[in-house]
Amino acid sequence: DMAMKSDLQIAREARLEPIEHVANRASIPESYLEHYGRDVAKVSLDIEQAHEGRPRAKYVVVTAVTPTPLGEGKTTTAVGLAQGLEKIGRKTMLALRQPSMGPTFGIKGGAAGAGYSQVLPMEKLNLHLTGDFHAITAAHNLLAAMIDNHLHQGNALDIEPHSISWRRVVDVNDRALRNTIVGLGSRIDGVPRQTGFDITAASEVGVILSLATSLADLRARLGRIVVAYTRSGEPVSAEDLHAAGAMTVIMKDAIKPNLLQTTENTPVLVHAGPFGNIATGNSSVIADQVGSRCGDFLLTEAGFGADMGAERFFNIKCRTSGLHPDAAVLVVTVRALKAHSGRYKVVAGKPLPPDMLADSPEDVLAGADNLRKHIEIVRTFGVSPIVALNVFPDDHDDEIDAVRRVAEQEGAHFAASTHVVDGGNGAMELARAVVDACDQPTDFRYTYDLADSLETKIEKIATEVYGADGIDISPQAAKDLAHFEELGYGRLPVVMAKTHLSLSHAPQLKGRPTGWRLPVREVRAAVGAGYVYAICGNMRTMPGLGAHPAAERIDIDDNGQVVGLF
Ligand SMILES: Nc1ncnc2c1ncn2[C@@H]1O[C@H](COP(=O)(O)OP(=O)(O)O)[C@@H](O)[C@H]1O
Numbered sequence: 001d002m003a004m005k006s007d008l009q010i011a012r013e014a015r016l017e018p019i020e021h022v023a024n025r026a027s028i029p030e031s032y033l034e035h036y037g038r039d040v041a042k043v044s045l046d047i048e049q050a051h052e053g054r055p056r057a058k059y060v061v062v063t064a065v066t067p068t069p070l071g072e073g074k075t076t077t078a079v080g081l082a083q084g085l086e087k088i089g090r091k092t093m094l095a096l097r098q099p100s101m102g103p104t105f106g107i108k109g110g111a112a113g114a115g116y117s118q119v120l121p122m123e124k125l126n127l128h129l130t131g132d133f134h135a136i137t138a139a140h141n142l143l144a145a146m147i148d149n150h151l152h153q154g155n156a157l158d159i160e161p162h163s164i165s166w167r168r169v170v171d172v173n174d175r176a177l178r179n180t181i182v183g184l185g186s187r188i189d190g191v192p193r194q195t196g197f198d199i200t201a202a203s204e205v206g207v208i209l210s211l212a213t214s215l216a217d218l219r220a221r222l223g224r225i226v227v228a229y230t231r232s233g234e235p236v237s238a239e240d241l242h243a244a245g246a247m248t249v250i251m252k253d254a255i256k257p258n259l260l261q262t263t264e265n266t267p268v269l270v271h272a273g274p275f276g277n278i279a280t281g282n283s284s285v286i287a288d289q290v291g292s293r294c295g296d297f298l299l300t301e302a303g304f305g306a307d308m309g310a311e312r313f314f315n316i317k318c319r320t321s322g323l324h325p326d327a328a329v330l331v332v333t334v335r336a337l338k339a340h341s342g343r344y345k346v347v348a349g350k351p352l353p354p355d356m357l358a359d360s361p362e363d364v365l366a367g368a369d370n371l372r373k374h375i376e377i378v379r380t381f382g383v384s385p386i387v388a389l390n391v392f393p394d395d396h397d398d399e400i401d402a403v404r405r406v407a408e409q410e411g412a413h414f415a416a417s418t419h420v421v422d423g424g425n426g427a428m429e430l431a432r433a434v435v436d437a438c439d440q441p442t443d444f445r446y447t448y449d450l451a452d453s454l455e456t457k458i459e460k461i462a463t464e465v466y467g468a469d470g471i472d473i474s475p476q477a478a479k480d481l482a483h484f485e486e487l488g489y490g491r492l493p494v495v496m497a498k499t500h501l502s503l504s505h506a507p508q509l510k511g512r513p514t515g516w517r518l519p520v521r522e523v524r525a526a527v528g529a530g531y532v533y534a535i536c537g538n539m540r541t542m543p544g545l546g547a548h549p550a551a552e553r554i555d556i557d558d559n560g561q562v563v564g565l566f
């Protein structure tokens with residue numbers, strides 16, 4: 001029937017190849033695979049020796065304009081583009097984050113792509129995959145248990161209990177766990193204190209997995225995690241609590257990237273899953289280092305808009321891996337630009353307002369300043385942007401032409417892509433634009449030097465990337481910054497924890513906000529992962545479930561098949 005089949009139907013009908021065939025096409029010999037069933041395998045890190053000296057692939061990051069709560073299709077377009085590049089004869093590896101089960105059962109749904117551009121098997125991908133998120137949760141919570149045990153055993157390190165910043169994590173949207181009291185009961189039940197849970201995708205252990213360059217580096221970063229301070233203000237690390245070794249043992253398989261395939265059997269490495277608003281929002285350095293030797297192109301996606309995941313990709317991930325991008329695909333949708341016109345109210349968890357689907361190129365143009373600003377953001381890193389219009393079923397031709405005109409006026413490459421409906425064939429124009437862009441020279445640059453002060457780093461990101469007039473540091477944040485500079489964390493890069501729904505800190509400021517200043521409320525340090533992060537506005541590290549979470553629609557049918565999973 002003409003109506004689009006559901007993602008699940010397409011996923012079920014897709015003909016998967018045995019994963020060793022997919023690996024072979026990515027120049028990964030079977031001897032480096034550790035099978036997890038027929039369709040998923042981990043890749044041994046020894047592959048790096050086998051790949052020594054192979055040419056590096058062209059490196060492309062997929063980012064987006066400021067998204068609506070549903071997301072505009074970076075993951076989906078990255079899958080479609082990988083398939084499109086294969087269609088024009090370019091061997092391509094795609095590196096994506098592992099979806100968190102939080103959004104899968106919450107508002108956003110699965111993060112495995114859509115239609116004929118999906119990563120398969122999607123049930124495995126959106127649920128447990130190979131258990132890496134469970135390993136992150138276990139390692140994170142072992143450290144938490146060892147902190148409370150240290151207090152119970154007499155607190156030899158003289159930890160100030162109120163300074164303990166290390167919380168627990170769980171991979172579910174559970175607002176009731178945001179603020180908890182542990183240690184209740186009698187004396188043998190521990191020391192009472194207030195703490196709470198974050199979602200696993202916010203775990204610093206998970207960010208460390210995404211930034212570690214080897215098992216030894218993973219061990220070193222885990223050891224450097226600062227969980228609290230002593231009463232005299234000295235940092236207390238996981239190493240001080242003798243927890244880092246056991247945590248590394250729990251993580252020793254998680255550090256190997258997971259190989260899967262797309263609807264058209266294109267290879268995909270899925271590894272690590274930090275969110276792009278409260279953390280770094282990128283897949284792992286290790287997967288990119290492996291993927292960089294697997295063919296002609298390596299694509300990877302960075303969470304949320306270019307002001308979020310891509311800013312962390314350029315300033316932190318590339319600085320860590322030493323890999324520099326050759327181009328950036330900037331995903332835009334008609335619906336996102338209409339939302340930026342300010343004429344519609346798009347609410348998370350609710351369907352789009354129906355009048356938003358009417359043919360209205362003027363509403364698209366009214367929101368186009370957000371696209372123009374994101375083109376400028378990509379260019380501040382010295383990288384050439386390819387504007388990729390991710391075509392939705394309700395888009396009208398004159399709306400698509402309006403976006404094309406804006407991109408061309410800005411001198412950016414442009415391609416409309418119908419990869420969700422047409423698979424790789426729908427992304428061939430985009431693939432050719434990417435090939436052209438990658439042939440142009442880049443003068444890649446960071447926003448800041450590591451030698452800049454922490455405050456200068458924050459100010460440069462706020463003014464050069466977001467377009468703020470300046471930053472307003474609260475008294476608390478000023479104290480935090482002084483404390484971190486004194487502790488020697490001044491040379492660390494900075495993650496800006498702010499809303500992803502606006503270029504500014506205020507979700508309701510759509511389009512291209514001007515004449516505003518970025519308030520920095522508090523500053524924290526992820527010393528293990530190796531960055532300081534500035535809290536700008538209300539940040540949720542434990543999302544909640546909506547009135548009717550996706551979980552209510554997910555079930556098992558009479559044949560034991562999963563239904564309702566996106
Ligand atoms: N062209 C499209 N047509 C229909 N649905 C789409 C299309 N592109 C993306 N989607 C859906 O939109 C949601 C967000 O897509 P995703 O690729 O996860 O975005 P991002 O990675 O930018 O958050 C997903 O549910 C996906 O299935």
Ligand SMILES: O=COP(=O)(O)O
Pocket residue numbers: 071074075111274275276277281302303304305
């Ligand atoms: O961290 C957010 O990632 P997406 O933009 O892919 O949802």
Ligand SMILES: [Mg+2]
Pocket residue numbers: 071074075076111301303
């Ligand atoms: Mg995504």
